[in-house]
Amino acid sequence: MAAPLTGRITANPHSLLHEEVLAPQFEFELEHLLPWYLAIEKVLALEYLRMGLIDAGQAELIGKALHGITATTVSADPERNMSDIAFALERHVDRRLPAPVPAWHVDRSRNDLQACAQVMFARHQLALTADALLALGRSAHRLAGETTELLMPGYTHAQAAQVITPGYYLAAVGEEVLLAARRLLTAHDEIDLCPLGAGAMAGQELAWDRDRAARLLGFAGPRPHALVAVASRDWALRITGELSLFGVVLSRFTTDLISWGSSEYGFIDLPDAYAGISSAMPQKKNFPLLERIRGKTAHLAAFHVDTLTGQRNTPYSNSVEVSKEAGANVLTAFRTARSAFTLATAVLDNLEFRADRMREACEREYLGGFTLANLLTLDEGVPWRTAQVVAGGYVLAAAEQGASPRDVRPDLLRQVAKDHGFEITEPQRLLATAFDTDASIRRKVSAGSTRPDEVRTMLADQSDRYDGIQAAWDARRRRIREAGAESDRLLGLTSG
Structure with a gap:
């Protein structure tokens, strides 16, 4: 029997609790949050060193023990670590120290540790999702540039209304992507505040340098209020909300593609490798990929509602309900969004507009x-x-x-x-x-119109904005990487 982790509870977790709750949570955190837990623990060691509670040799030993942890070196164990990843890391390091380090983990709580790891996870996932979104926008931008002169009907109220071009329409797709990408970047910056040092809820009793800890973890700064730091999961609400909003937009664009790909319109085509068949009707060439994309956007709305209802009517403090159950589908939301964006990018990369069918539709109306x-x-x-x-x-x-x-x-x-x-x-x-069908798109002379020159102007502006947003994401990634390298250097884990 391992030494108890608290004097209040005298029994290890029940096997039912371990199997149904603790072990699955442990495996999730091991796979997705371990790098962030380790980064946080290294910064904690540096703070103990700064406060004079441990010496440089002890800090280096702790850092080395942490540095060697992988997903295969710790595991959920009801007896040894109560199937809790924070306790598992603590026990793993303890066993590798030549002598006890009494002050290590003094004045500490799991509450801000977990909150901090979750925000770092969210930043990472958000950056990956932004990459997929920007790739979709770049694909729309490329195809728009190739089709600024190609005529097609534009529809209002499901009726042919005016002559436009695919380039004009796809520039609208690009504009929406840029707006969403900017909102994701804003969301990143708004959640980029470090919970570490907030303690359980009321702050800590030692003079932790929260600004330094935030910097070493690549944050813009600390979360100012300790209770907000551990009670709020606004990042989950904000991000799933943004994904669901763009999911609505993407579903509308996809609905148009579904219509244009139907036998009634016949405006677009996809290679056979991206199409489907009917087992009963051999004359059909279906596009179930488009239906998949639109279907995935519905999940994004559902995941946001799930996150909302999971937090609603809960006390404003740290709780398992908010920190874990309410966020159970956040990773799935990230993955679903990236899947939808990647599939939509593949569609645009392989889409063929049928100029003859579109011109015929323009000329008959x-x-x-x-x-x-x-x-x-x-x-x-x-x-x-x-x-x-x-x-x-x-x-x-x-x-x-x-x-x-x-x-x-x-x-x-x-x-x-x-x-x-x-x-x-x-x-x-x-x-x-x-x-005069051919002249119709050139009669539109206002800024932002379907006139080919105007579309090219919009596309040039969009290209600059894509570059700017990409540079902003690159800068944030670089800051996080450099912060991690600085922590390792201070602990003597690198020679730099």
Whole structure:
């Protein structure tokens, strides 16, 4: 029987508690939080050294014992460590010290230790997820640049509305990615505060240098309030919320791709390796990958709600319910988001737009109706609302006669306008201009429009913003790496 870890509890964890709760939690933390626990323990040793509670030799021995720990050197044991990873690390180090170090772990609590490791885990996962998100944006950016001149119908209320281009649409995808990436970076910076030194809830009794500890762990600074440091899991709420928000956006883009890939539209295609079949209908080529992406975005919303409800109505202090159960699906949320982003990137990297089908759709619809109304007002002096009525009347009458948009009927337009009290002097020119499909995207001259030059301007700006956000993430990673290297150097674990 190992020495007791506390005098209050005299029995080791029950086998049921070990098997159902403690061992699974231990394995999770061993796989995903161990590097952060070890980094924290090294900083704690440096703090004891700074305060004069241990000497340099003891600090180095503790550091070396910690440095040698891997996922295979510690394990959940109800008798030896109560199946708790913090106790397991403590016991592992104790057994490797030539003599006891009485002050090691004095004035310590697991509460801020666990909270700190979890935030460090969150920062790491958030950076990986940002990488996947930015890769998606870069893919959309590349494809947008290749398709700024390709015509396609844009839809409102599920009806063909105006001529746009895939490049214009994909620039919108890129814009949403950039907004989400910026929000993730902001979320990172807002949670980048170190809980270490908060103790159990009310602070600590020794003069811990929380600023130094935060710096050595790569944080921007310490979490100012000790209770907030151990009670709050705002990082889980914030991050799952951001992932669910972009999941909604991605689901909408994916819905468009699903529609465009249908046999009714036929605007896009994917290689056979990214397609599916029907076991009963051999004529079909399905795109279940798109359905998978959209389905994964639903999980992101569910994981956020799960995290919210797990914390709701709990006391504002450290608790297992908040720190562990409420965050049980946070890693799954990260992984699901990265999977959705990676799959969507593969779609964009392999997507083919069918120019013929998209042009045909543009030319069979009267997508120049808005232009015709503008011309009636600007060139012929017809009041705007009346111009709308005249343009709509022409489209209705021409369609009833079986005319296509390119089969201009100047006499018909003249008659419709006359019926509303106006004489049109150049109906042939108005109609030829309004329903010139190729010229339609160049008539849009406002900033941010589908005009190819405007799209290229937006894409150039987006490229700079991608570079800026990537540089910001790189800087934060570098700070964390350098902090870890500094801790090891101070403990004599490296020669640098």
